[in-house]
Amino acid sequence: MAQMDSIAGLDPLRPITPQITQLLRARIIKNHLAPGNRISETEIASTYNVSRQPVREAFIKLQEQGLLTVLPQRGTFVSKIAYQAVLDAQFLREAIEADILLILASAPPKGLVANLRQQLETQRALGPNDAETFIQLDETFHRTLAEAAGKGGAWKQIEGLKSQMDRVRFLAMKQFPVDKLIRQHGQMVDALEQQNPTLAQRTLRQHLREVLSDLPIIIKALPDLFDLPDGKMPAPLNTPLPGSRPTSKGKSNDAA
Template sequence: MKTEQNSTWTLDLAASITPQITRILRERIIQNDLKPGDQISESELARGYDVSRQPVREAFIKLADQGLVEIRPQRGTIVTRIGYFAVLDARFLREAIEADIAKILATDPNAAPIADLRQQLTRQVTIGRDDPTAFMQLDETFHRTLAQAAGKAGAWKQIEGLKSQMDRVRYLSLGEIRVDKLIEQHRAVVDRIEAGDIAGANSAIRFHLREVLNDLPQIIQGNQQFFDLPDGDMPPPVNAPIQGGNIA
């Protein structure tokens, strides 16, 4: 297992260790610093961070629950491939949750979070294509802010665990990321929320979260070694029509 270099992947020994190691390994896997098939050594990590093996073992269990690693008794812990159906399921669940979040916000627009989201859009434009990794972090902040503004911070924590495989796909596409398009989609979500347009906000967030479906076949084609594909072959197209703004 290669040694980490990112300064954000260091431990604060005064804080709880297991959550930190979980976060660090999750980020390394999602950002493809640790790739499918890489073996992660419990003893090596513990020794490198000067901690006991217990918090490392607990981090492995949490990552296994997210489908990011496979713990093989007596053989070590291996980074998994990206599950094709896991990506589709995560996107489906995320769309359902965030569509309700957009509905809540549009039902009673609040000026303060809307102003915050507008400022975030400005930062996204400033970053642009110059730093795709930084843009990804801003994108994460944008969606987290939506959840927090709707009083659904707990739901966002659930989403974070669900969308790990989705995030791995997005980092694979960093070189091709269409920042301008994503920013305009973010802006459309904020516009519809501010206007109190419940159906429009619902449609805008669904359209945005389906963007990954448009890119997925091409991403898989260029990175087949990263994916666990149905029957080991390229899947059929996954694009689905937008359901409009209709709300049951």
């Protein structure tokens, strides 16, 4: 008798390890597996009717993305969302995308602006409640920018560090200021069209910092999902925005 293949689909013909990895990653990012939860190789293995080996390799990959914490001989735990890691990921992404916009604004590839405006239409057509779809559209929008700048390869590199930010975005989905974000998208496209690098970059940086602005609120609402070094939330140390007079001393952001 053929044994039951698994709980939820999992194609036994394709390699197991990446499938397990993606399944677990999705469950963690969408907070279906709560931070702090303990999971074990054997447990997951029996859940999906596979051996420990592919599960183990999935664990290793997820550990590298900061989604799991492996304590040898003790157990494996779903990582809490590390406040510092979110800040770091945001900083890295902002730095990279800022340069992408600099390239694009100095010489926008033919057809890019039209493409982006079309995406904007799709985004605007969205109801204000459909945050999950917007996240996908947002991702497409930003990836389009990277690819237009010839940095599609580089973009894939940073997808790994989006994990941390994505977890926050899924938590923040309810109070997503979707229309504001779309408006910023529009401003970025305008700046690109006008070949105004400073404005484009400035808008982008503010845009990407939106997720941070809600972070303190989310943390206060769901403190046990997060990992704060000393229970404190040091204000993010952000890159100064271009095109502003130097306002005294790095007074860009204040939270907590």
